[in-house]
Amino acid sequence: MHVSPDDHLTIGEVVRRTGVPASALHFYERKGLIFSERDGAHQRIFPRHMLRRISLIIVAKRLHIPLSDVAEVFAGLPTDRAPTHKDWQRVSRRWKKQLEERRRVIESLEQELTGCIGCGCLSMKACLLLNPDDTLGGRGPGPVRLQRPSQSSRTRPSWHDDPET
Template identity: 90%
Template sequence: MRASPEDQLTIGEVTRRTGVPASALHFYERKGLIFSERAGRNQRIFSRHMLRRISLIMVAKRLHIPLSDVAEVFAGLPVDRAPTHRDWQRVSRRWKKQLEERRRVLERLENELTGCIGCGCLSMKACLLLNPDDTLQGRGPGPVRLQQSSVALE
């Protein structure tokens, strides 16, 4: 018999299939990332299509994507049925935009860090960390110029 996305799985089966502990599944459910129903003896049962959501949560965790971002993307998916190919494409496009923006921010940070470490302050006019006589203290804490350049680029 072929598995259907609508098949029901117990929490034990989901744990065995995904390697995710039951406590984490409960947590994801409280966060609205996955959903279950109650069967006899008040046992949680999950639609098989929740396995894909759980897998994507695991990938997002490896990429250090906050669960709030995952929830935002998952909000566009149906919970009462298996998402269609079109549903997943829509979510994928949205997530791709977020990942591209994250990549741009990381590249900017890498360039700033490389520049700051490697410059040796040879360019006292271009250095974003330069703050002679602490004249920038009134504009806030930290490397004010560096923070402002990051905000301006976003």
Template identity: 75%
Template sequence: MNTGPDNHLTMGEVIRRTGVAASALRFYEHKGLIFSERDRGNHRIYARHMLRRVSLIIVAKRLGIPLADIAEVFATLPRDHEPSHDDWQRVSRGWRKRLARRRRAIENLERELTGCIGCGCLSMKACLLLNPDDTLEPQGPGPVRLRETETALP
């Protein structure tokens, strides 16, 4: 790893460049999303390419993507050197697939909500959001019928 001063940023520089609070940077580091080294004064310094990771975290959070999903994707990137163009292309393909699944799940939920709220019937038999008499409890917590429509998506 090139350790020249031009390839590393102080925490203050990363904060200034990304707008992310120091506490958030430390949290992301604790979660293994970003990595730092220590300078001679024992202060955190970040490889310049960590800016891209922080930026992706910011965007993913705005879209409601859980940090665990971000960590899963970032785990495939090298941590000891700057990811290559091919690395980012691979990650990008994975993100596109995840976002497409997420988009379809949101569209399915929107259709269910629109139908259920729009018609006003709140049918106990037809609505996928309801669970009359808790008959779906053995299948797990939450809206299991909607989870089924999510997993059935290609």
């Protein structure tokens, strides 16, 4: 049997192939991360190329990448056809930039973990020298030297909206 990216799979076949529960597939579809069509019997069918999107969602979930970031990256992919190699390269470059930023934050945390993380506070003695009168407190709550500006305004990661976590 010849398999084509344009073949369609039933929701049961997608569940078996990916290990992702149908409820999560419905959730991802409502979020615009994946797409399905209806067959003649009005049953949901997915183009085979959605398997790659689902696989990337699974990987992103393991890496704790928010679904909003996944949606942002997927926005550059076509929905009406299988993405080309060039489409995936473009998306890959964009995601790589996001992952590099996350890596930078983690490396910064590793370097700061034994000292002041402004103000977490791990060292009261260092804090008196590096953060006199809690000047960093004026920049916001928590470890402000490690947080990106958008993080301090978030109340919770968007990943919590995912029913499968």
